């Protein structure tokens with residue numbers, strides 16, 4: 279399926295996905311929701327794509343819900359088959375979190391509301407110096423407990439900062455985002471792609487199953503009710519990776535002082 283609201287550039291096992299509605303700061307339209315669901319849904323059975331990079335075209339990452347479109351369709355945002363906009367957009371974040379590929383988000387300019395949640399649902403976050411993010415829902419008269427914000431944000435920055443950000447809708451700028459652990463790195467905007475490429479290279483150097491099992495295991499462990507439950511998930515995933523030929527190759531490569539040649543399992 280070709281997409282109109284974002285582009286997908288395939289580069290050596292990584293998809294570079296660029297939200298592409300710059301005239302409205304990449305605001306989330308109905309069509310974007312449909313297309314993102316299709317794209318992220320397709321990743322579950324895609325062995326060739328091993329990493330996803332998510333970024334925005336123009337001067338911002340994503341300004342959240344397309345307010346103009348929503349205002350014109352005030353109460354009725356239905357999809358065929360009775361899906362609501364709310365539920366269908368929520369599915370995008372769930373797919374981002376559950377798809378096997380790690381997602382690296384590159385934030386420059388504003389990331390608001392549902393756009394902020396794209397950042398939160400990613401696995402690795404890098405901010406440009408211009409980045410500013412907010413739970414803008416509250417400023418529009420909505421609950422800020424939306425699009426996974428109440429799930430992701432406290433886990434990333436703790437309940438104190440999450441409460442402040444969600445209750446006030448204030449922007450968190452790049453330096454504070456780094457200090458609170460919301461992002462891994464802050465770099466000049468012009469260096470975002472090159473910085474991301476470094477992460478992509480590291481991720482692609484891992485064995486494909488090891489990478490998938492790590493994303494899945496970590497995200498399940500975050501929700502696990504006990505140490506024992508988290509370790510049961512670890513044990514299951516480790517049994518699977520240790521049965522893979524890539525584990526034998528990894529050990530052999532270490533012993534022979536060379537880089538491993540991993541295959542896609």
Ligand SMILES: C/C=C/C(=O)SCCNC(=O)CCNC(=O)[C@H](O)C(C)(C)COP(=O)(O)OP(=O)(O)OC[C@H]1O[C@@H](n2cnc3c(N)ncnc32)[C@H](O)[C@@H]1OP(=O)(O)O
Nearest residue numbers: 301302303305341342343344345346388390391392414415
């Ligand atoms: C389920 C999900 C819910 C949610 O996501 S709720 C949150 C919704 N989002 C927001 O409330 C953010 C709204 N936007 C803003 O507050 C500001 O923008 C920014 C701080 C992001 C950036 O401000 P600045 O740099 O001054 O740009 P600009 O002139 O406001 O915007 C450039 C053009 O983009 C349009 N635009 C910006 N955000 C949205 C949006 N969310 N929906 C639709 N259009 C948007 C504007 O109107 C304008 O367009 P024109 O040049 O024609 O006036």
